[in-house]
Amino acid sequence: MKKTVFALAALSLSATAAIAVPPPAPSLEDQAEAALERDEVAWDFVEGITTEVGPRQAGTEAEKRGRDWAVRWLGSNGFTNVAVEPFEMDTWVPGDIHRARVTAPFTQDFVIQPLGNSAATPPGGLTAELVFFPTLDDLQAAPAGSLAGKIAYVSHEMRPAQDGSHYGYYGGARFVGPGIAASKGAAGIVIKSIGTDYHRNPHTGVTRFPEGVDPIPAGALSVPDAENLERMFARAGDAPVILELELNPRMIGKQQSGNVVAEIVGRNPELPPVLLACHIDSWWNSPGAFDDGAGCGIIVAAAKHATAYGRQLRTVRILMAGAEEVGLYGSIAYSAAHIDEPIAVGLESDLGADRIWRFESNFRETNPGLHAKIAKAIARFGVADSTIRASGGADLNIARDQKAAIIDLQQDGTRYFDLHHTPDDTLDKIDKAQLRQNVAVWTMVVGILANEPRSILTGGVIPSAPPVMEQ
């Protein structure tokens, strides 16, 4: 009986719909609120790529599987002009032997992972005295040649921070520590992971050796192991602390990587597009859920929601950069290839999946009206305005090279460096509610930008734009 009533009701609704005018498109605000409540697009992307691809080391077949997966996903989700823009790059792979054993003053195996660009040890490993440097400055102060035949160990005091700023303060131990140790003659270097968690999964990441300095074996210990090593140093006093280290990473020459690009074309394709960026690669040991599957999920979800009902004046362009982790190769290649095609504004998502808390632009002084309009529109999602000048994410070289407008939607980075570049960067770490807050904020921002007829950087009139309509 009930079934019949519902069937009749449905029929009645259909009949009404058939004769009524279509309902008005929901407002951009309504779209963003809907994303906050129930977006599934970002989750679909990050759940898919972590389940069906997993780790995506730059330059390897795994990264290619990641690109191919993203191309298929974009094609089946309404994006157009989906393509891979390939480029070549010198490619490093981690090998499969990663061993560290302290043999004095006590014997204990530690978990180690090589840093990107690390050299290999001799087969069978190297055994050497460890020299303790509490900070990078201490390593820097070591006399030239004083590390000959020894392995440097560098510690630091990195702590979680909402803005992730400790990565900048302490990351140098990884970014440049190995190069400094090598230049002082060290046989190798191990560092306390540039990370804030207490799990025995070391944080890898790229390091750079200066021109003319031969790479040395360079690895990261987990924080628990590094603390244990430091307790050993404290007990050893003047007696040597000895490490057996074996790593077999290697360079495998030029390999192909690529950027995945896609668009949702606007009503006026002559206007410079809004560029939304993330990166498709991850480290070999990491499924890359936070870094950066979530970021790619957020930008594609926002692109879809902000352009629903064909509301966008400008084209929204997606850049999923390749080979970000190992040296921003994709960002550099994209800028080189597209430098003559002006973009209106660039935004990137690459700090995980926790909530956005701060809005920055580089046009607060040159186009204060638009800055204020965006700030006001996203305040409802708990995002604070900021006077900090946006400088853009790693994959926005094109925006910096073109001196274009840039927006940074800063995410809560408190948990980010617990997971960054480790095997623990898995789907389960993503909080769906916070992921949706990201999508809601991005939907609002992209929707405003994609319908802005004037220059985003200056507010000036663009000749090809239609007359400005009051909103």
Place this chain on the structure above:
Amino acid sequence: MKKTVFALAALSLSATAAIAVPPPAPSLEDQAEAALERDEVAWDFVEGITTEVGPRQAGTEAEKRGRDWAVRWLGSNGFTNVAVEPFEMDTWVPGDIHRARVTAPFTQDFVIQPLGNSAATPPGGLTAELVFFPTLDDLQAAPAGSLAGKIAYVSHEMRPAQDGSHYGYYGGARFVGPGIAASKGAAGIVIKSIGTDYHRNPHTGVTRFPEGVDPIPAGALSVPDAENLERMFARAGDAPVILELELNPRMIGKQQSGNVVAEIVGRNPELPPVLLACHIDSWWNSPGAFDDGAGCGIIVAAAKHATAYGRQLRTVRILMAGAEEVGLYGSIAYSAAHIDEPIAVGLESDLGADRIWRFESNFRETNPGLHAKIAKAIARFGVADSTIRASGGADLNIARDQKAAIIDLQQDGTRYFDLHHTPDDTLDKIDKAQLRQNVAVWTMVVGILANEPRSILTGGVIPSAPPVMEQ
């Protein structure tokens, strides 16, 4: 100037002390309160053994280093009759090749660790279809022979619980799952780790193959990898999920293990002693801070505090059992060797270092006065009385075999199965404040028991005991 003043003050105090009568010994309550505020003994033990020894796999030289370390520590901390009681046992070692790669429906490497008693795969590994069993009951229900040539995968729904009870509800997937799979012809088995965390460090632990059933390769996936595998099963539908598995653990024959024993002798050594137990071994992959370095630290700290000022009537005996993890060999050997030497009561600490929340005995009905006295004495530390009958920890076979009194001081197990049998069981996980609460509770309980002249189990008069004094 200040220095002089302090020096004079110190001199003056010394002079006073020299002529004054000694201050009265602090009460047991004061000793326990002092332990709560500032015990450093338990920390000293667990910090020492994790720093200077680390993992202590049963039957290996690493376990011997653990025994030797404990013997030295006990000797230098006022214990007497410190000895190793050796025994032999069939010894399993994990090998160094632990690989799992799903190749269909998608390619992805998973982190795997062998279970204790796992067989090895053929060199180079085995490749087989995975069969999904959501629960152990589902595996049990599989028809005989239905797994021939396949690898079973068993999941479960283990969650954190204050009483750790989910280990009992779901641990069967590890305890008996491999034996069941082997008996049904499986070529191997992988299980979702018996653990409650989301880090990619699988939980190992012992499994048992029934008499007449040949062991098969058996490994644990971390929970994130197991969930990823289950997402793959959901997508695969009827298509096969294929696993390449390589493990090289092996049996290395009879090896020596041993129990470490020690005493603090009481004023009446004829009275049965109070036995405090823990275990000295850990899994090869785990420094064993929670399991069971902390437990050993707690019992030795309590033994010291409860016997300070020579207050103990009974001898307090320490048993740090060997080879607990792999089959309670030390517990069995200790009982066999000492079955004719009655103990008064047995207590064990082996659920980490978080606070004690519940007190259980097996003499609440036979000696209600003593049960109530203990319950009242430790209520101040937030410990609830319980009507649950204590059955004792794994290393208390002697107490069960002698039908002696048993006390269980139940710890908060909420975090325990995040760390249990994983590389993440490191010193940093120990909360010093909670560790001290353990020491305080144990100090009270051991102090009461060591001064109880009557039978702890029955309250009856023991002929060799001195007259009962009212307290």
